[in-house]
Amino acid sequence: MIEVKELKKRFGRKQILNGVSFTANKGEITCLIGINGVGKTTILKGIMNLTPMNSGQILIDGKKLNKDTYEKITFIPDAITMIPSMTIAEAMQFMQDYYKSWNQARATELLSFFKLKQEEKISSLSKGNTAKVNLLLGLALDVDYLLMDEPFSGIDIFSREQIADVFTSHLVEDRGVIITTHEINDIEHLIDKVVLIDNGIVLKEFSTEEMREDEGKSVVDVMREVYRG
Numbered sequence: 001m002i003e004v005k006e007l008k009k010r011f012g013r014k015q016i017l018n019g020v021s022f023t024a025n026k027g028e029i030t031c032l033i034g035i036n037g038v039g040k041t042t043i044l045k046g047i048m049n050l051t052p053m054n055s056g057q058i059l060i061d062g063k064k065l066n067k068d069t070y071e072k073i074t075f076i077p078d079a080i081t082m083i084p085s086m087t088i089a090e091a092m093q094f095m096q097d098y099y100k101s102w103n104q105a106r107a108t109e110l111l112s113f114f115k116l117k118q119e120e121k122i123s124s125l126s127k128g129n130t131a132k133v134n135l136l137l138g139l140a141l142d143v144d145y146l147l148m149d150e151p152f153s154g155i156d157i158f159s160r161e162q163i164a165d166v167f168t169s170h171l172v173e174d175r176g177v178i179i180t181t182h183e184i185n186d187i188e189h190l191i192d193k194v195v196l197i198d199n200g201i202v203l204k205e206f207s208t209e210e211m212r213e214d215e216g217k218s219v220v221d222v223m224r225e226v227y228r229g
């Protein structure tokens with residue numbers, strides 16, 4: 001389980017996070033939602049220690065962040081970080097050389113799942129295929145937790161559907177996923193839990209199934225209530 005406790009973060013005079021707490025379980029997809037600039041990416045970077053927090057605590061399976069906990073998590077940013085002149089095969093080789101946790105069998109499976117050709121250069125890929133390669137490079141690592149920043153951003157509906165399908169496949173399996181997205185409609189049926197961030201705090205944290213069954217509301221219904229009052 002990832003436990004985020006009372007995270008606070010200021011950029012200059014702007015207090016972005018003001019005591020954010022939530023948990024994300026293994027085997028579940030937890031979705032961070034909130035309007036632009038509310039601090040969703042900052043939270044993911046805080047969990048990875050890429051952005052130092054002013055205060056708060058993060059526990060991974062009960063342990064504070066350390067070298068071993070880092071090997072359990074990977075962060076998939078919203079844009080590919082590979083050199084554009086590389087082919088997909090070269091990018092995969094780079095990951096294999098760099099990460100002990102690289103799982104070549106899973107990478108090969110993801111290539112065919114996303115119908116990608118490994119001889120293609122990253123610079124010549126469509127936006128949708130670039131997003132898929134970006135996901136492939138993260139998903140092929142044998143880690144327990146995946147943090148994904150806006151994996152659906154700026155891509156067409158068919159690519160979005162294909163990317164959504166990976167979440168219900170064994171390629172995500174029993175891993176814990178924290179995802180940020182604006183395309184909630186596409187993935188509402190996949191999400192187990194929602195953490196709604198507003199004004200630097202967690203306004204609501206709920207199970208999508210309980211919300212549907214107990215209150216008959218979708219995630220979008222809850223968002224409308226919160227943002228339109």
Ligand SMILES: Nc1ncnc2c1ncn2[C@@H]1O[C@H](COP(=O)(O)OP(=O)(O)OP(=O)(O)O)[C@@H](O)[C@H]1O
Nearest residue numbers: 011012016034035036037038039040041042043180
């Ligand atoms: N390195 C930085 N220096 C200064 N301000 C920053 C920095 N990183 C983020 N911010 C500010 O912190 C706020 C939160 O940014 P963040 O990217 O976490 O929001 P977000 O919820 O992910 O937004 P979006 O939905 O647009 O992706 C924004 O106002 C942003 O401008």
